[in-house]
Each structure stands twice: as structure tokens, then as C-alpha cells.
Amino acid sequence: MSDLHKTDATQRFMFDSNDARGELASLEHSYAEVLAKHNYPQPVQQLLGELMAAAALLVGNQKIDGLLSLQARSEGPVPLLMIECTSEREIRGLARFDADKIAADATLADLLPNGVLAITIDPTVGKRYQGIVDLNGTTLADCFTNYFVMSEQVPTRFWLVADGQRARGMFLQQLPADVIEDEDERADSWSKLLMLGDTLKAEELLGLDNETILHRLYHEETVRLFDGQAIEFKCSCSRERSGNALTSLGLEDAQKVVSEHGGHLEIDCQFCNERYLFDAADVDQLFAGAGVESPSGTQH
Numbered sequence: 001m002s003d004l005h006k007t008d009a010t011q012r013f014m015f016d017s018n019d020a021r022g023e024l025a026s027l028e029h030s031y032a033e034v035l036a037k038h039n040y041p042q043p044v045q046q047l048l049g050e051l052m053a054a055a056a057l058l059v060g061n062q063k064i065d066g067l068l069s070l071q072a073r074s075e076g077p078v079p080l081l082m083i084e085c086t087s088e089r090e091i092r093g094l095a096r097f098d099a100d101k102i103a104a105d106a107t108l109a110d111l112l113p114n115g116v117l118a119i120t121i122d123p124t125v126g127k128r129y130q131g132i133v134d135l136n137g138t139t140l141a142d143c144f145t146n147y148f149v150m151s152e153q154v155p156t157r158f159w160l161v162a163d164g165q166r167a168r169g170m171f172l173q174q175l176p177a178d179v180i181e182d183e184d185e186r187a188d189s190w191s192k193l194l195m196l197g198d199t200l201k202a203e204e205l206l207g208l209d210n211e212t213i214l215h216r217l218y219h220e221e222t223v224r225l226f227d228g229q230a231i232e233f234k235c236s237c238s239r240e241r242s243g244n245a246l247t248s249l250g251l252e253d254a255q256k257v258v259s260e261h262g263g264h265l266e267i268d269c270q271f272c273n274e275r276y277l278f279d280a281a282d283v284d285q286l287f288a289g290a291g292v293e294s295p296s297g298t299q300h
Contacts, residue, residue, distance in 0.1 A: 009228040010060050010089075011210050016222040018189050019179050024210045025056040025169040025231075027091075033233035034093045035164065037272055042164060043106045044095050047072075047081055049162020050140045052093055053169030055085040056231050057158070058119070061171070066123035072135060074115030077101035081112075084271075087124075090234035092271045108139055117143055141169075148173075157194050161202045168205045170213070172197055193218070235272035251287045258283055 010025045031049050040048065055070050065087045072081040083093040102111065115135035122128050133147040141158040148156035155174040162168070172193055180186045196217045205213065214223050249257065258265045258280055265278045278286075 007228075008231045008233075010056050010231065011228040012060065012226045013210075013214060014224045014226075015193070015218070016224060017179060018193060018221065019175040019177055019186065020172055020190065020193055021175055022170065022172045023057050023060055024213065025053045025167075026210075027052050027056060027167040027231065028165070030091050030231055030233035031162070031167045032165075034091075038094070040095060041097065041099055041102045042104060043102055043111060044078060044081075044097050045164045046162045047078070047108070047111065047140065048083075048093055048095055049164070049167030050160040050169070051081055051083045052091060053160050053162065053167045054140065054144055054158065055083040055091060055093075056089075057169050057171050059085045059087065059089060060229060061173070064121055064123070065125070066121065069118075069120040069122065071118045071120070072112055072115055072140075073118070074112035074135070076111055076113040076115070077106070078111040084236075085231075086236075089229060089231045090236075091231055092233060092235050094271050108135065108137070108143075117147065119147065144171075155190060157197060159197065159200060159205060161205050163206060166206055170197070170200070170205065247286050251283070254283050254287070255280065 008027050008030045010023055012021065012023045014021045027049065031052055034048060034052065035045055051070055051072065055068060058064075058070075059068050067087075068085045070081075070083045073079060077098045078095060080096040081093075082095070083091065085091040112135050116132055117135050117140075118130055118132050120128065120130045131147060131151045133143060133151065135143050137143040137146055139160070141160040144158040144160070145156060148154050157172050159170045160168075174190050177186060180189055200213065200217060204216070208216070210225060214225065247254065258278060263279055267278065
């Protein structure tokens with residue numbers, strides 16, 4: 001797949017002579033879909049892209065069957081960054097921001113001061129898991145690296161870049177001793193892989209295809225590159241889900257909310273800007289168990 005970097009996909013790779021594996025992520029169309037929903041300042045576009053690339057890498061790495069959610073929160077100009085990616089590799093994202101407080105050269109620390117990153121896995125079967133790490137790195141890639149070192153205790157390194165057009169990511173992870181059993185040799189081998197990875201420039205990660213990147217970095221290693229896994233933008237909102245949110249209020253409160261909004265309640269999806277309209281007749285129908293198809297034609 002020499003043109004894989006032009007699509008939305010992740011691609012795993014393995015080192016035959018080292019106990020290490022990695023993955024590359026490329027997001028273009030899905031990234032554009034997320035950015036098209038809101039007028040994000042450039043620094044926010046960059047952070048959203050980097051977080052999307054991280055989510056794409058993690059979905060494959062964690063072998064998730066369900067939903068992966070990444071939330072970065074702070075009390076700064078960007079109080080929330082959020083990416084969701086399903087095990088079907090359907091991704092969506094959003095950010096909340098105060099444009100008046102965002103400088104063109106704003107750093108991660110400027111945008112999310114004293115921030116925290118929550119990584120949540122909500123499996124289809126089993127218990128929900130959440131890990132939290134402080135956003136005290138220079139970049140988001142640093143923060144994800146710190147999370148794996150501290151929480152997972154697995155030597156891991158992330159590289160994340162985005163420029164408003166394409167989001168790209170790469171990670172390396174050390175595997176249990178198998179090919180190299182000597183601890184000193186194993187540590188030296190891992191350090192070399194990281195050192196070579198750190199020579200990759202942002203413009204190279206953004207502009208080169210996966211095969212070229214791996215050859216440029218690791219041409220002295222035997223690297224196996226596996227088939228890519230496609231990722232696409234897709235929002236999970238629906239009229240049915242919006243109707244369920246209304247029914248959770250109870251009949252009396254739902255009727256009151258609709259009345260307070262002039263007889264027509266608009267429920268907007270913050271991820272995709274889709275709008276769902278409900279009137280008093282819709283509410284009665286919902287609570288009568290007749291579903292969410294609107295008898296008055298006020299769907300979306």
C-alpha cells in the first residue's frame with residue numbers, strides 16, 4: 001500500500017531482530033470532517049489532529065472491542081478536547097475554546113494549563129476502564145508517552161503531528177524479551193530504535209508514505225509492515241438517541257422543556273452539528289412508546 005498515507009488508516013509494523021513493534025496512523029478526510037464542523041483556531045486544529053492520531057493508534061494497540069474516548073480538560077483557553085473512536089474504527093471529535101485567548105503560537109501549556117488527559121475504554125462486554133495523566137509534557141506525544149510509562153509500565157514512545165490538513169502519528173512499543181534476552185543488549189537495542197525515531201522530522205512524518213518513513217529510519221533493521229486498517233469519520237448521534245435523552249427527563253419535565261423553548265426543542269450534536277427537533281406531539285409520542293418518528297414532520 002504505497003499510497004496508504006493518502007488515506008485514513010493505521011498500519012502496524014514489527015522488527016524481526018528486536019523485541020519491538022510499532023504503528024503509523026494517517027488521517028486526512030476524517031480530520032477534515034472534524035475541522036469542518038467548527039471554526040477552530042490553528043493551534044486547536046493542531047491539537048485535535050494530534051489527539052485523533054493518538055486515538056487511531058490506541059484503538060489498534062489496545063485491541064479495544066467497544067469505545068475509546070480521549071478527553072483533555074483544563075481551565076485554560078481550551079477547556080475540552082475530546083475524541084471518540086470505536087472498535088469499528090469510526091472516529092469523531094470536538095473542542096471547546098475561547099478564541100480571544102488563543103495566540104497563533106500558543107503551546108500546549110498555554111492552551112491547557114494544569115490540564116489532565118483521561119483515556120477511557122468502554123468495552124462492549126466487561127468493565128469500563130479509565131486512566132488519567134497530567135498534561136505536563138511539552139507536547140501531547142510526551143503526555144501519551146508518560147501515560148504508558150507510568151500507568152501501563154510498558155516502554156512506549158509516541159510521535160504526533162498535525163497541520164490542519166493531515167494528522168499523523170507513530171508509536172513504538174517494547175515487547176517482552178524473546179529475540180534479545182540479555183538485558184543490557186535489550187536496553188541498548190530499544191534506545192537505538194528511539195534515537196532513530198527521534199530523527200524523524202514533522203514535515204517528513206506528514207509528507208512521506210509509511211514504507212519510506214520506515215526505510216528512512218530503520219533501513220538497517222528487518223521491518224515487516226502489515227496491511228492497513230481504514231478509519232473513517234462517523235458520528236453516533238441519531239434522532240433516536242436524542243429522543244432517549246428527552247425520555248430520561250420524565251414526561252412532565254420533557255413537556256416543560258419543550259414549552260419553555262416555544263413549543264419546539266432543538267437538540268444539537270456538538271460533534272457533527274446535526275440538529276434534531278422535537279415538539280409537544282413528539283414528546284407525547286415518545287412517552288406513548290410509539291418511537292421517535294415525528295408525526296409533525298419536525299425531524300432534522
